[in-house]
Amino acid sequence: MIVAEPKSFGELVEMVGDHRRLLVASCSGCTAVGGVGGVRQARELACALRIHFRIRGVELATEVAGVTRQCDPEFVAELDGAVDRNEAVLSLGCGVGVQFLADRFNRVPVFPGLNTRFAGGLTAAGIWEEKCRLCGDCILHLTGGICPLTRCAKGILNGPCGGSQDGLCEVGDGMPCAWQLIYERLSSLGRVGLLEQIRRPRNWADSGGGPRRLGNGGAGE
Amino acid sequence: MNPDPRIIAFCCCNCAYAAADLAGAMRASYASEIAIVAIPCTGAVEPTVVLAAFEEGADGVIVAGCLDGECHYKSGNLRARERVNVLRSMLETIGLEPERLEMYQVSAAMGTRFAEIASEFAGRIRGMDPSPVRKPRGEGGEPG
Structure with missing residues (x-):
């Protein structure tokens, strides 16, 4: 899932600026699961903003509305009425959601309420860790299901490097050496022989150079 | 200074609310500005x-809320304490003094202690300026 974190309150206040009617748009997808973009967080943020502006002598009117996913035009359309009633939108979706809202509602400014960080998952209570770099050329079948591009600090394809000490990466912070993990996983699978193959530099052509597109428009369904 | 503060006390019915009740039964006096x-x-x-x-x-x-280990729902009081800590930081961020929010833990038998903390907190709030969020009289910000 997409992992995001709240922007600083000061940044949000600056974005809201002179707008006096604000729609805080939550998303029930990834950011809600991450505890930063759901309806509850939207209500808290709206209340905090109203209090802050009132202290400054300004009355800010807010409306909170949520959709199942901000990255789907069908759901985004549900916000039409709410957007009409407001001067600006503060999205608590990821960067994708913000752009979908901005595309549909080009009459009003759409602000990002979050910083979108990475694709990851929950590794401990309240701790989210990056697991996938979305590179577009998956090699997890060769590395025991552990992505070296994401989880190795150097992102090398033929590891470990000389900085691997006692299973930890020299970068520190208790970070495990991804290649040590890969070695242990492949050993337990009886496939450690895969490490004897030298991996050639990967093809990065499908990892950038403009927005990537996928799908056949529903043909064949 | 705020001679007429408005204080809201969210009291767990398993402990603090019963303690407030006991304080009343014991004729222990505490700040009248507190709405429970x-x-x-x-x-x-x-x-x-x-x-x-x-x-x-x-x-x-x-x-x-309840004392540590005595929550009727196991850990509601501990969650509340964490939330209060987060909220205090948030208050500071949005422009209110964090001292305006406090978490206390008492048992249902601590009527006198409840009266003490209520008066202590009311004294603290009286010593501060009125909340800048408070609406001027006549705009629904004052009790009738």
Whole structure:
């Protein structure tokens, strides 16, 4: 899932600026699961903003509305009425959601309420860790299901490097050496022989150079 | 200085609310500015409820729950304590003094202690300026 974190309150206040009617748009997808973009967080943020502006002598009117996913035009359309009633939108979706809202509602400014960080998952209570770099050329079948591009600090394809000490990466912070993990996983699978193959530099052509597109428009369904 | 503070106390009905009741039965006097709201557990106090109290003009808010290990829902009081800590930081960020919010833990038998903490907190709030969020009289910010 997409992992995001709240922007600083000061940044949000600056974005809201002179707008006096604000729609805080939550998303029930990834950011809600991450505890930063759901309806509850939207209500808290709206209340905090109203209090802050009132202290400054300004009355800010807010409306909170949520959709199942901000990255789907069908759901985004549900916000039409709410957007009409407001001067600006503060999205608590990821960067994708913000752009979908901005595309549909080009009459009003759409602000990002979050910083979108990475694709990851929950590794401990309240701790989210990056697991996938979305590179577009998956090699997890060769590395025991552990992505070296994401989880190795150097992102090398033929590891470990000389900085691997006692299973930890020299970068520190208790970070495990991804290649040590890969070695242990492949050993337990009886496939450690895969490490004897030298991996050639990967093809990065499908990892950038403009927005990537996928799908056949529903043909064949 | 605020001679007429408005204080909301969210009291767990299993402990602090009963302690407030006991304080009354014991004829223990405490600050009359405190309006008590009974709740099933401090763990049920969502941040928006506390923020709403401040938005409506409360000068101070108390969240009063059970002692450690005595929550009827196991860990509601511990969750509340974490939430209060987060909320205090949030208050500071949005422009309110974090001292306006406090969590206390009492048992149902601590009537005298409840009166003490209520008066102590009311004294603190009286020593501060009125909440800047408080609406001027006549705009729904003052009790009738």
